Amino acid sequence: AQSVSQHNHHVILSEAASLELGCNYSYGGTVNLFWYVQYPGQHLQLLLKYFSGDPLVKGIKGFEAEFIKSKFSFNLRKPSVQWSDTAEYFCAVIMNRDDKIIFGKGTRLHILP
Amino acid sequence: GAVVSQHPSWVICKSGTSVKIECRSLDFQATTMFWYRQFPKQSLMLMATSNEGSKATYEQGVEKDKFLINHASLTLSTLTVTSAHPEDSSFYICSARESGYQETQYFGPGTRLLVL
Numbered sequence: 001a002q003s004v005s006q007h008n009h010h011v012i013l014s015e016a017a018s019l020e021l022g023c024n025y026s027y028g029g030t031v032n033l034f035w036y037v038q039y040p041g042q043h044l045q046l047l048l049k050y051f052s053g054d055p056l057v058k059g060i061k062g063f064e065a066e067f068i069k070s071k072f073s074f075n076l077r078k079p080s081v082q083w084s085d086t087a088e089y090f091c092a093v094i095m096n097r098d099d100k101i102i103f104g105k106g107t108r109l110h111i112l113p
Numbered sequence: 114g115a116v117v118s119q120h121p122s123w124v125i126c127k128s129g130t131s132v133k134i135e136c137r138s139l140d141f142q143a144t145t146m147f148w149y150r151q152f153p154k155q156s157l158m159l160m161a162t163s164n165e166g167s168k169a170t171y172e173q174g175v176e177k178d179k180f181l182i183n184h185a186s187l188t189l190s191t192l193t194v195t196s197a198h199p200e201d202s203s204f205y206i207c208s209a210r211e212s213g214y215q216e217t218q219y220f221g222p223g224t225r226l227l228v229l
Contacts, residue, residue: 036220043206044157044220090156100147101218105156 002027002095006104013081014112021076021107023091032094033074034101035065039087047089050074061085083113115141117209119221126197127229134192134224136207143209146190147218148182151204163190197228 007022025031035047048059055067065076074091091104116139126132136146144165149157161171161182169182179201181193190209194201204225208218 034217043222044208046217046219049217100159100162103156108154 002102004091004093004102004104006089006091006107008107009105010108010110012110012112015083016080019076019078019081019085019109021089021091021109023074023076023104024072025074025091025093025095025102026072027093027095029095033065033067034092034094035059035063035074035076036090036092036103037087038090038106044090047076081109081111083111085109086111115139115209115211115217115219117207117219117221119205119207119224121224122222123225123227125227125229128198129196132194132197132226134194134205134207134226136190136192136209136221138188138209138211138219141209141211142187143190144187144212145210146184147208147210148180148190148192149206149208151206151223157206160192194226197226199228202226202228 003026005024033050036044037047038044047063048057050057050067058064063078065074067074088106088108090106092101094101118137120135124132146163148160151157159172160175161169163169163182163184165184165187171177179195184190204223206223208220210216210218
């Protein structure tokens with residue numbers, strides 16, 4: 001079955017540390033890829049998306065993600081995190097055009113000041 | 114980015130009553146809207162896909178007679194929880210897919226429903 005896996009359920013980092021959150025999906029065809037963030041008490045916001053072209057995607061707030069087709073991965077990265085990055089991060093994938101979006105279970109990120 | 118609103122943001126009702134939740138795309142047209150439930154500390158669970166002018170498509174295990182969805186215009190979809198019970202208490206989130214190039218889903222702020 002088509003699925004999206006986020007390996008880290010809970011990540012704790014200190015400020016200025018580098019971040020990488022893993023995301024893998026199970027589908028061999030064309031995909032559209034997303035990372036959403038949910039700050040405490042707020043709704044889901046789009047961080048970045050990949051549809052085609054350069055597999056290294058730049059998003060808001062200094063985040064980027066790299067699509068590696070051979071690894072079925074779309075990992076999220078940030079070189080230096082801030083306390084305000086504390087939130088829950090969801091990887092999401094559309095595995096057929098016009099099909100529904102499938103979410104990973106989320107990664108809760110805590111940044112220690 | 115595109116903005117999606119939901120109304121109400123929270124609602125408390127008695128068991129057996131019906132509750133209507135509205136989802137609006139404020140600055141774009143959305144031929145497709147989605148309804149999700151989010152349980153505490155869990156991911157979003159897709160309930161149904163709502164297409165403007167046609168019947169909604171429900172996910173397996175979601176009762177279509179209990180969760181009525183209407184998508185009457187390109188900017189409005191409604192979810193009605195009929196004869197609500199305490200187990201329907203949850204956080205309901207809608208999203209709207211922007212039509213056209215690189216279609217992206219934008220999410221509403223959610224509606225917290227508590228059924229007493």
